[in-house]
Amino acid sequence: xxxxxxxIVSPKKIxxxxxxxxxxxxxxxxxxxxxxxxIRQRDGTPLMDEHGRVTSHFSGILYRTSSLMEKGIKxxxxxxxxxxxxxxxxxxxxxxIRKESEKKWKDALGxxxxxxxxxxxxxxxxxxxxxxxxxxKLMDLMGIPYIQALGEGxxxxxxxxxxxxxxxxxxxxxxxxxxxxxxxxxNLTISGNLADLELMELESVLKTLKITRKQLVDxxxxxxxxxxxxxxxxxxxxxxxxxxxxxxxxxxxxKTGTSFEEFGPDPKILRNIFLDPEITTDYEIKWKxxxxxxxxxxxxxxxxxxxxxxxxxxxxxxxxxxxxxSLEDWx
DNA sequence: CAATATTA
DNA sequence: TAATATTGG
Numbered sequence: 630x631x632x633x634x635x636x637i638v639s640p641k642k643i644x645x646x647x648x649x650x651x652x653x654x655x656x657x658x659x660x661x662x663x664x665x666x667x668i669r670q671r672d673g674t675p676l677m678d679e680h681g682r683v684t685s686h687f688s689g690i691l692y693r694t695s696s697l698m699e700k701g702i703k704x705x706x707x708x709x710x711x712x713x714x715x716x717x718x719x720x721x722x723x724x725x726i727r728k729e730s731e732k733k734w735k736d737a738l739g740x741x742x743x744x745x746x747x748x749x750x751x752x753x754x755x756x757x758x759x760x761x762x763x764x765x766k767l768m769d770l771m772g773i774p775y776i777q778a779l780g781e782g783x784x785x786x787x788x789x790x791x792x793x794x795x796x797x798x799x800x801x802x803x804x805x806x807x808x809x810x811x812x813x814x815x816n817l818t819i820s821g822n823l824a825d826l827e828l829m830e831l832e833s834v835l836k837t838l839k840i841t842r843k844q845l846v847d848x849x850x851x852x853x854x855x856x857x858x859x860x861x862x863x864x865x866x867x868x869x870x871x872x873x874x875x876x877x878x879x880x881x882x883x884k885t886g887t888s889f890e891e892f893g894p895d896p897k898i899l900r901n902i903f904l905d906p907e908i909t910t911d912y913e914i915k916w917k918x919x920x921x922x923x924x925x926x927x928x929x930x931x932x933x934x935x936x937x938x939x940x941x942x943x944x945x946x947x948x949x950x951x952x953x954x955s956l957e958d959w960x
Numbered sequence: 961c962a963a964t965a966t967t968a
Numbered sequence: 969t970a971a972t973a974t975t976g977g
Contacts, residue, residue, distance in 0.1 A: 687977085
């Protein structure tokens with residue numbers, strides 16, 4: 630879900646050509662979840678192979694990644710590791726919603742209410758271990774690098790941008806601002822196209838709001854994050870005002886009449902989730918030649934994809950491959 | 961969501 | 969050719 634910062638940040642519109650030649654660290658969980666949610670039939674049934682195994686994420690990964698590469702974008706996917714103890718409540722809430730939605734989906738389907746069915750199907754999506762492993766396998770075959778984070782993928786992806794290994798993180802959530810990502814790209818899709826590709830820069834956010842990153846995290850903690858519920862009635866605008874006035878989260882909490890017990894976890898611990906996350910340096914970022922035979926065997930052989938479509942996607946990957954190569958050969 | 965087929 | 973509808977797995 631992510632922190633609700635929509636009302637206090639103002640991303641700028643960008644174009645695909647602004648991303649040409651850039652390395653983009655893609656939040657895998659965020660992206661794959663979106664594929665699972667939206668690549669469905671009208672009644673909400675996901676794409677499946679003949680054995681009933683969901684293939685929506687394969688479709689999304691193959692076609693989006695190859696199209697991005699055709700546009701000169703160099704993608705790295707970053708997967709989540711273990712989630713923080715304090716995320717437990719968020720996680721179980723999501724499981725609950727998923728369960729209820731699955732039931733409502735089946736019910737609506739039984740009653741022939743197509744639109745209603747799809748609405749709930751979308752919310753029933755689940756990132757199983759199979760989905761994650763299958764996604765990694767496809768990325769390996771495609772020659773696309775991915776990194777397994779120790780903790781939050783968004784933290785690891787943000788670190789990559791801080792290190793200069795990637796130009797921006799691609800995610801729909803604003804959380805990467807808290808993790809310190811200097812640049813975040815939103816709406817990195819192919820069909821959504823020109824209109825709503827967005828770039829958000831941490832420096833400009835902090836400058837505009839006239840606060841520090843630590844204070845931005847404090848605002849988030851008042852509003853609520855995946856790791857704490859925040860304070861009821863405090864949205865991003867009120868939260869921002871409070872932190873600017875009180876400077877410190879402890880004073881801000883007191884000001885709202887909330888006790889620290891009601892507030893929940895120690896703000897210092899919460900802050901550190903964002904300011905000092907566990908990061909791995911055990912990775913290699915390298916785009917390899919796609920294994921055409923392997924991809925076709927996997928997608929077409931095992932999962933019933935059309936060979937023609939898959940072949941044309943592979944062609945797009947190779948296109949970037951050759952331009953990269955000729956560049957490397959130059960030096 | 962993205963590719964493709966269909967239509968205006 | 970571009971906008972719109974449908975299929976993909």
